[in-house]
Amino acid sequence: MESMAARRTKRTLRKNEFRKRLCEAKQFASEPGSKIVDPADCVSLLEAVIQSGDRVALEGNNQKQADFLADCLCNMDAKRVNNLHMVQSVIALPSHCEVFERGIAGLADFSYSSPQSARVAQMVSEGKMKIGEIHTYLELFGRYFVDLTPDVALVTAISADRAGNLYTGPNTEDTPTIVEATKFRQGIVVAQVEKIVDRLPRVDIPGEWVDFLVPVGRPCYTEPLFTRDPALITDVHVLMAMMVIKGIYGEYGVRSLNHGIGFGTCAIELLLPTFAESLGLKGKICSHWTVNPHPSLIPAIECGFVESVHSFGSEVGMEDYMASRPDVFFIGPDGTMRSNRAMCQVAGHYAVDAFVGSTLQVDRYGNSSAAVAGRIAGFGGAPNMGCDPPGRRHSTPSWLRAGRESAMTSGLIGPVERGRKLVIQMVETFGAGRVPSFVHRLDAWTLMEEAGFAIPPIMMYGDAITHLVTEEGIAHLLRCDSLKQREAAIKAVAGYTDLGREADPKETLELRRHGIVQTPEDLGIDIGDANTSHLAARSIRELVEWSGGLYRPPDRFREW
Amino acid sequence: MDDRWNLMQDQPFSRLNARERAFAICNPESFIELLCPRRKLTSPHLPPMGQTPQFDDGIVVGLGKAGKAPVVVVSQESRFVGGGVGEVHGTKMVMAIRLALRGQEILKSQYKSSEDSGQVALVISFDTGGVRLQEANAGLLAHSEVMDAFQAARGKVPIIGAIGGTVGCFGGMGFVASSVDVLIMSDVGRLGLTGPGVIEEVVGTEEFDAANRALVWRTTGGRHRFITRDADFIVEDSMKAFREKVSEVASWPLEKISSKRIIGTDDMVLEQMRFAELAASDKIQDSWDLWRQFDNEDIEYLWDSDVTEFTAHAKRWPRGRIGESD
Amino acid sequence: MALERLEFEYTGEPEEKRNGWEYLHVGHVMSGDLEILAERLPAQANASKIHVTTSAVGFGSVWQMVIDEFMATHKARGCEIWINDDGATPAVVKLRLSQLVREMSAK
Numbered sequence: 001m002e003s004m005a006a007r008r009t010k011r012t013l014r015k016n017e018f019r020k021r022l023c024e025a026k027q028f029a030s031e032p033g034s035k036i037v038d039p040a041d042c043v044s045l046l047e048a049v050i051q052s053g054d055r056v057a058l059e060g061n062n063q064k065q066a067d068f069l070a071d072c073l074c075n076m077d078a079k080r081v082n083n084l085h086m087v088q089s090v091i092a093l094p095s096h097c098e099v100f101e102r103g104i105a106g107l108a109d110f111s112y113s114s115p116q117s118a119r120v121a122q123m124v125s126e127g128k129m130k131i132g133e134i135h136t137y138l139e140l141f142g143r144y145f146v147d148l149t150p151d152v153a154l155v156t157a158i159s160a161d162r163a164g165n166l167y168t169g170p171n172t173e174d175t176p177t178i179v180e181a182t183k184f185r186q187g188i189v190v191a192q193v194e195k196i197v198d199r200l201p202r203v204d205i206p207g208e209w210v211d212f213l214v215p216v217g218r219p220c221y222t223e224p225l226f227t228r229d230p231a232l233i234t235d236v237h238v239l240m241a242m243m244v245i246k247g248i249y250g251e252y253g254v255r256s257l258n259h260g261i262g263f264g265t266c267a268i269e270l271l272l273p274t275f276a277e278s279l280g281l282k283g284k285i286c287s288h289w290t291v292n293p294h295p296s297l298i299p300a301i302e303c304g305f306v307e308s309v310h311s312f313g314s315e316v317g318m319e320d321y322m323a324s325r326p327d328v329f330f331i332g333p334d335g336t337m338r339s340n341r342a343m344c345q346v347a348g349h350y351a352v353d354a355f356v357g358s359t360l361q362v363d364r365y366g367n368s369s370a371a372v373a374g375r376i377a378g379f380g381g382a383p384n385m386g387c388d389p390p391g392r393r394h395s396t397p398s399w400l401r402a403g404r405e406s407a408m409t410s411g412l413i414g415p416v417e418r419g420r421k422l423v424i425q426m427v428e429t430f431g432a433g434r435v436p437s438f439v440h441r442l443d444a445w446t447l448m449e450e451a452g453f454a455i456p457p458i459m460m461y462g463d464a465i466t467h468l469v470t471e472e473g474i475a476h477l478l479r480c481d482s483l484k485q486r487e488a489a490i491k492a493v494a495g496y497t498d499l500g501r502e503a504d505p506k507e508t509l510e511l512r513r514h515g516i517v518q519t520p521e522d523l524g525i526d527i528g529d530a531n532t533s534h535l536a537a538r539s540i541r542e543l544v545e546w547s548g549g550l551y552r553p554p555d556r557f558r559e560w
Numbered sequence: 561m562d563d564r565w566n567l568m569q570d571q572p573f574s575r576l577n578a579r580e581r582a583f584a585i586c587n588p589e590s591f592i593e594l595l596c597p598r599r600k601l602t603s604p605h606l607p608p609m610g611q612t613p614q615f616d617d618g619i620v621v622g623l624g625k626a627g628k629a630p631v632v633v634v635s636q637e638s639r640f641v642g643g644g645v646g647e648v649h650g651t652k653m654v655m656a657i658r659l660a661l662r663g664q665e666i667l668k669s670q671y672k673s674s675e676d677s678g679q680v681a682l683v684i685s686f687d688t689g690g691v692r693l694q695e696a697n698a699g700l701l702a703h704s705e706v707m708d709a710f711q712a713a714r715g716k717v718p719i720i721g722a723i724g725g726t727v728g729c730f731g732g733m734g735f736v737a738s739s740v741d742v743l744i745m746s747d748v749g750r751l752g753l754t755g756p757g758v759i760e761e762v763v764g765t766e767e768f769d770a771a772n773r774a775l776v777w778r779t780t781g782g783r784h785r786f787i788t789r790d791a792d793f794i795v796e797d798s799m800k801a802f803r804e805k806v807s808e809v810a811s812w813p814l815e816k817i818s819s820k821r822i823i824g825t826d827d828m829v830l831e832q833m834r835f836a837e838l839a840a841s842d843k844i845q846d847s848w849d850l851w852r853q854f855d856n857e858d859i860e861y862l863w864d865s866d867v868t869e870f871t872a873h874a875k876r877w878p879r880g881r882i883g884e885s886d
Numbered sequence: 887m888a889l890e891r892l893e894f895e896y897t898g899e900p901e902e903k904r905n906g907w908e909y910l911h912v913g914h915v916m917s918g919d920l921e922i923l924a925e926r927l928p929a930q931a932n933a934s935k936i937h938v939t940t941s942a943v944g945f946g947s948v949w950q951m952v953i954d955e956f957m958a959t960h961k962a963r964g965c966e967i968w969i970n971d972d973g974a975t976p977a978v979v980k981l982r983l984s985q986l987v988r989e990m991s992a993k
Contacts, residue, residue, distance in 0.1 A: 235981050428975065432918075434942065434975055470977075471980070528984035528986075538572070538575055541797075549864070555775065559726075560747045597909075598925065611889075611972075612915050612939060612970050613915070613939075613970060614970055615923055639916045639919075640914055640915050640916060
């Protein structure tokens with residue numbers, strides 16, 4: 001048993017340690033008592049507040065990035081500071097890899113690394129990066145408050161005042177989560193901001209929680225990840241989108257939902273004011289959204305389809321448009337939107353009727369994965385969106401109907417009624433370059449062997465999927481009463497892939513008769529009429545027109 | 561048939577294909593396609609290279625009426641090999657120009673005045689990156705034959721160009737489009753010689769980032785070309801807007817149409833050279849600097865306004881006064 | 887490098903009703919897409935010929951299945967169909983064929 005004195009020391013050890021570092025780092029403040037540090041002194045500041053072996057949270061997700069602080073981290077002296085344990089949502093920027101290449105960091109716990117997937121795989125194989133675990137965003141955020149609490153957080157905001165209050169604006173994203181986890185365990189918080197102002201539009205992070213401010217004089221890097229040019233939507237996307245709207249949304253009465261970023265879901269959004277409206281579905285489907293502010297949602301919002309949108313992050317160019325629709329978006333008293341990834345992930349996990357995503361590969365059991373051999377890409381938020389949360393207890397009509405149709409549930413819990421979230425995968429039977437999307441063995445298995453993972457990186461497990469939609473039709477997997485029947489339904493919509501060719505035509509007919517498989521014909525959709533002329537907007541420019549000129553697309557999307 | 565025509569008038573010109581543009585730029589039920597896909601006049605050069613040919617070789621030619629004027633229509637299809645000009649494609653274009661000339665001669669010989677006969681006009685919708693690389697020699701030759709045919713048509717058949725497709729008009733066809741009598745562009749249309757991607761490759765991304773579409777459009781797009789007087793008219797990206805402007809211009813007397821040409825005399829060449837000198841000078845770092853040279857003040861407004869407002873407020877290159885103002 | 891050419895032939899009952907089209911054309915040759923030209927054969931003809939030219943070599947058996955299924959569903963007889971393909975997926979091929987059928991019945 002520890003002595004009383006030892007226990008007392010331990011109680012204050014962490015607090016004293018950080019207090020010591022803060023005192024030392026104060027010499028880099030622009031003037032005594034100030035939290036402001038000249039960008040030129042930022043590397044020295046980091047060398048003072050970070051010590052070898054620290055757990056460091058570097059902010060950045062698939063939108064905003066603490067890019068300046070990431071660069072500074074790379075420029076630290078690896079002899080002085082090394083062996084860092086990085087905990088971060090994404091590995092997206094070259095500098096996120098650089099910090100490992102230079103021997104400053106050694107271990108990474110993260111969620112998503114698609115933009116640097118090949119480099120991450122290579123660093124792992126060369127022993128430069130050790131991966132703790134790959135998480136979903138919610139898992140990682142959860143662990144920030146359990147066993148992965150950061151010692152130092154490097155975050156980004158739009159502006160700050162001298163007291164350290166931060167305005168993170170529409171792209172608030174992960175900042176509150178990271179700062180709260182770090183500061184309430186006495187850690188150190190450093191924020192890069194574009195500028196210091198006298199008065200902030202609103203306070204997103206209280207100044208007491210922020211130790212240092214680095215005004216870098218430019219906005220942080222922000223990726224317009226959710227902007228899809230409607231001109232790139234194909235007739236096949238339109239066909240599949242029509243099937244989802246008529247065969248699933250209309251059928252189940254899907255009111256609340258989350259969409260991924262594929263062109264299939266983009267087509268759904270742009271068919272709401274036209275095709276869905278013509279089916280009389282306005283007011284009956286797609287009224288509440290947990291999605292980023294997709295520009296392709298503008299026509300549906302303007303047509304009165306959409307009642308609310310809560311977002312993980314923002315989208316470049318959507319700021320003025322969102323500010324004009326406080327009836328739809330989450331707008332603060334200052335008039336600008338605030339996103340929050342943790343909250344929106346919770347909402348998308350627990351509070352929606354349906355999730356629709358897309359994937360690269362599906363196996364005969366409906367397990368899907370975007371993993372490719374030689375690339376470590378992670379998961380992001382999709383597995384939390386794309387699953388039926390066992391903890392859900394509130395009901396909606398769609399959830400109840402899906403629960404009643406779930407033919408395999410009673411085999412586990414007996415004759416008890418419970419609902420089910422719809423998890424829909426949209427996938428063309430052949431992807432880019434005529435590569436089959438339906439496979440006997442997922443590449444995830446190869447990646448598992450290569451990278452030494454304990455389990456294959458499956459994005460969504462087959463038991464979570466209620467509907468698989470291809471250009472061949474809809475497989476209502478939830479209606480299947482056995483794994484064998486699920487396999488048959490999957491093969492029935494797998495088209496001319498090797499897996500699809502295994503389908504028994506007689507069995508497929510039987511599945512169609514039971515409404516387990518529906519072809520476009522069964523749904524009353526004429527394939528020959530599926531074309532992009534049905535879209536409410538066919539170019540970025542038409543989206544701008546829908547917004548009344550308030551949506552300002554980034555330069556790379558302006559084609560006029 | 562009329563329904564289809566009506567439907568197309570409301571569509572963005574940029575979203576329609578070459579055949580739809582040719583059909584809808586003419587009066588309803590007047591367009592007849594010549595050498596249609598059924599003739600299967602395909603490129604002999606593409607198949608040996610493993611490239612699938614297209615039955616119309618990426619170009620639609622035909623006859624119709626635009627307003628009162630009989631017209632020969634040429635319309636390039638950018639979806640097929642980027643609208644690249646190959647041997648068959650080029651030949652169809654050249655033959656269409658010759659057909660317009662021959663048609664004019666016949667009309668002249670049969671009617672005493674053009675008031676009785678009407679006047680044949682040639683309408684070309686450009687949507688091309690220029691020479692088709694897979695058949696570069698034949699493509700280059702076709703370019704010179706087109707220029708030759710333009711010379712032959714000069715003063716006889718008015719030539720109206722239209723640029724409003726997704727590719728625009730680049731490469732050798734940029735020269736051809738600059739040699740028409742009247743050029744109509746939308747702000748979606750682009751006109752240039754070297755394509756943006758090639759410029760980036762040569763001068764580097766720092767100097768010219770081809771992925772920055774706003775930069776590309778303000779350097780080559782319809783708004784800029786209207787201000788620099790490379791384009792005579794800027795219209796909205798709508799089929800109807802293009803059709804109405806083509807019909808209007810086609811009804812002008814030949815002399816008026818020819819007077820819009822920006823090349824063809826020594827003086828005109830000198831003037832263009834003075835303009836080029838200004839554009840290449842140190843004070844012009846961006847197309848917007850050029851706009852400011854011509855006394856345009858609220859650039860952002862011009863950039864974001866619709867075409868009607870833009871046309872009303874844009875100040876254009878004061879042709880013939882460059883030497884003085886400098 | 888060379889293109890692959892495939893031919894398919896189907897026979898069956900001649901059509902009862904002849905719509906008013908003589909030739910139809912849909913699509914464009916571009917990466918992942920195709921054009922289809924359909925020409926009317928003289929009346930009484932009950933055979934149909936389909937010619938495919940494609941840059942994606944080695945997919946003959948898939949073409950066979952896609953076109954078999956199309957001919958079984960739509961019974962397009964008495965016409966000759968020409969396809970120029972630049973690597974379209976079966977999804978796109980079926981969609982363009984369906985667009986052709988829609989044009990056929992519209993006229």
